[in-house]
Amino acid sequence: MEGTRLDLERIRAAREVIDPVFLDSPLYRCEALEPVLGCAIDIKLETANPVRSFKGRGTEVVASQLAGSDSRAVVCASAGNLGQALAWSGRDRGLDVTVVASRFATTTKLDRIRALGAKLELVDGDHELARERAAAIARYDGIRLLEDSLDLETCEGAATIALELLPGMQLSDRPVVLVALGGGALATGVGYVLKSLAPAVEVICVQPLGAPALTRSWHQRRVVTTDTTDTIADGVAGRIPIPEVLDDLLVVADDAVLVQEASIVTGLRLLLDHAGLVVEPSAALGIAAVLEDRDRFAGRQVFTIVCGSNVDQDKYRRWVGL
Structure with a gap:
């Protein structure tokens, strides 16, 4: 098509x-x-x-690419599900995963992101503010920014x-x-x-x-x-x-x-x-x-x-x- x-x-x-x-x-x-x-x-x-x-389907594609590259760090903004999936996909591949989320996101989702070993940063705003912060981290640290829906892997x-x-x-x-x-x-x-x-x-x-x-x-x-x-x-x-x-x-x-x-x-x-x-x-x-x-x-x-x-x-x- x-x-x-x-x-x-x-x-x-x-x-x-x-x-x-x-x-x-x-x-x-x-x-x-x-x-x-x-x-x-x-x-x-x-x-x-x-x-x-369903988010694991996309993060598996991203993580498999990063595992074979020189850069093994990635950051994303998430309402919760993408962050969990990226943390899971990155864990066994030895990736450094950072997730930015709203402080008001579902607690269950935030707890699971932490449990899966990702670094979690919370912002005092909604998902759009989390997206802005994730982009800033990627620019400052020079790491991969995973943008849900914009990045074709997702x-x-x-x-x-x-x-x-x-x-x-x-x-x-x-x-x-x-x-x-x-x-x-x-x-x-x-x-x-x-x-x-x-x-x-x-x-x-x-x-x-x-x-x-x-x-x-x-x-x-x-x-x-x-x-x-x-x-x-x-x-x-x-x-x-x-x-x-x-x-x-x-x-x-x-x-x-x-x-x-x-x-x-x-x-x-x-x-x-x-x-x-x-x-x-x-x-x-x-x-x-x-x-x-x-x-x-x-x-x-x-x-x-x-x-x-x-x-x-x-x-x-x-x-x-x-």
């Missing part, structure tokens, strides 16, 4: 360097959810791995998920894939593979109404920023879209929708009650999208990528009423 930064051969090659623990994640039809949602729903479970999110690592989705699709059923939209690595990667190999598949990006920047940018075909975010889905709460990522997304996504917080909470509860899954709010965005537009998905084969399960347990209990 022309018009994007991604490459199918690099994506296939990425599978060769990604630790198998992140590959071939469970994909199954969740029949228990069908009476509630009114459609066939297939779950791609990206939480059954050591970092409990997109093309995530894209390997789509290679695993395709064999389970019945193209005659007008399948649709619902992808959580934050920085854009997951959406652009998955969307690129699907549109390259099965263009009939509909790719819909889902973002919280309280963090709408990239969705608004997609609809207006230009970068639209916001001053603040207000959502429980901290993993997708960006304010300043990356122009190169938006360019890719405009090519590979069929639609981008916003969902309300109440629908996200209901999605969390449904995944717990009917699928036995404890997930973070970002992972419930696909279910939320179905809840808000049932007619659109009725009678179709719907895939949702459950992208992470690193959640603050106290907050989670309050959300789902435990």
